Amino acid sequence: MSVDSKEYILQTAVTLFSKQGFAAVSMRGLANSVGMSVAAVYHHFPNKQALYLEAVHFAFAKQASAFDEVWQAQLTADEKLSRFVHCLAQVLTTDVDFRRLMQRELLDADDERMQLLAKEVFQEQFSHLMAVIEQMGESRQIHFSALSVIALVCDIIQMQPLSRHLPGWRAEHEEVDFIAGQVLNLLMNGIKSKGCQ
Amino acid sequence: MSVDSKEYILQTAVTLFSKQGFAAVSMRGLANSVGMSVAAVYHHFPNKQALYLEAVHFAFAKQASAFDEVWQAQLTADEKLSRFVHCLAQVLTTDVDFRRLMQRELLDADDERMQLLAKEVFQEQFSHLMAVIEQMGESRQIHFSALSVIALVCDIIQMQPLSRHLPGWRAEHEEVDFIAGQVLNLLMNGIKSKGCQ
DNA sequence: GTCTATATGGCGATAGAC
DNA sequence: GTCTATCGCCATATAGAC
Numbered sequence: 001m002s003v004d005s006k007e008y009i010l011q012t013a014v015t016l017f018s019k020q021g022f023a024a025v026s027m028r029g030l031a032n033s034v035g036m037s038v039a040a041v042y043h044h045f046p047n048k049q050a051l052y053l054e055a056v057h058f059a060f061a062k063q064a065s066a067f068d069e070v071w072q073a074q075l076t077a078d079e080k081l082s083r084f085v086h087c088l089a090q091v092l093t094t095d096v097d098f099r100r101l102m103q104r105e106l107l108d109a110d111d112e113r114m115q116l117l118a119k120e121v122f123q124e125q126f127s128h129l130m131a132v133i134e135q136m137g138e139s140r141q142i143h144f145s146a147l148s149v150i151a152l153v154c155d156i157i158q159m160q161p162l163s164r165h166l167p168g169w170r171a172e173h174e175e176v177d178f179i180a181g182q183v184l185n186l187l188m189n190g191i192k193s194k195g196c197q
Numbered sequence: 198m199s200v201d202s203k204e205y206i207l208q209t210a211v212t213l214f215s216k217q218g219f220a221a222v223s224m225r226g227l228a229n230s231v232g233m234s235v236a237a238v239y240h241h242f243p244n245k246q247a248l249y250l251e252a253v254h255f256a257f258a259k260q261a262s263a264f265d266e267v268w269q270a271q272l273t274a275d276e277k278l279s280r281f282v283h284c285l286a287q288v289l290t291t292d293v294d295f296r297r298l299m300q301r302e303l304l305d306a307d308d309e310r311m312q313l314l315a316k317e318v319f320q321e322q323f324s325h326l327m328a329v330i331e332q333m334g335e336s337r338q339i340h341f342s343a344l345s346v347i348a349l350v351c352d353i354i355q356m357q358p359l360s361r362h363l364p365g366w367r368a369e370h371e372e373v374d375f376i377a378g379q380v381l382n383l384l385m386n387g388i389k390s391k392g393c394q
Numbered sequence: 395g396t397c398t399a400t401a402t403g404g405c406g407a408t409a410g411a412c
Numbered sequence: 413g414t415c416t417a418t419c420g421c422c423a424t425a426t427a428g429a430c
Binding site: 020023024100103104106107109123126127133136137138141144146148150152155156159161162164165168169170173182183187188190191192 | 365
Binding site for chain 4: 237240241
């Protein structure tokens, strides 16, 4: 049926685009991966560019509401922040396709697509995060603090292939709970953990 | 002369690869950009892959010693950390090609190239950073703390095209000194800046 | 909706003259 | 060391039958 084929193509496309990037993915390769002819793929999408845009949309829509339970729960601000960090680390570690597509979108940095992403995917979560940080006592640099939380988690995870080869690395450094715990410790106490608590 | 042509090709290749990625750069486009024929480019490099590897090496070699003055100066550990964060933010903001190539390498995450990058570019700087953090009083999670410093600066800068469209953004958020100052404040005091000092 | 076949053009890489 | 010309292949995309 039409919808099933289209969704299957999209799902496969998400994986291919996230692994290889737009230019390196061929319509032949995609058609081969889904077990169809090139012409059949072109029946569902007018061209490669449109297919890519739909694939990005498809991948990001899945994650848009992953954090809703965090914000709606009856918790203190500190607990909400903790849950958010855990959740973010979990999503970025589990859904590798999402994480890599995100990285590629930031690299391309097409302004039109960035606006769309900001508005449709991130703005809501970001506003919740800023509200939580405001409740925690920070009154001036809320935007920057919220950004720092996300940046810290994202880049620690995406630097893993490199940090594996740097001195002092241990296997537990790549476990979701360890990452979340360390990030939260840094956010609460700064780098000198002993001097502050 | 040979060396000049080769270096000019490399410099141009660095820019093209960082902007478009390996697959999207064509030897024809590169040849056109440097004002030579395709065959002339192939006189200097055996194939596209080798050209890419030399280009990455070329771009990273420039930055390898950018931080040496930070570590060798007669400063307290706190001051060294401050200088490092400023320097890193400056390099990542100024040398956009370097930053994007780095991001692309992390995306590809070819393990052989990661090992080479770790050993030849990052290991030395990372060891210095860990030593500084140890001097500051952190005794257990030194690797993770050092990683956090780098991750925070890197991702705040590479998320700029997105954060521009998120609520609370101001133009000063993209100034090098502002970023370094905020990052250092977070590292020293945590997110609740008032509760700790 | 899916197929086979094909049009059209760009790709990486090479041959051989100068 | 650089050129022009070219090889063989793969790319995106379409035509038309079933």
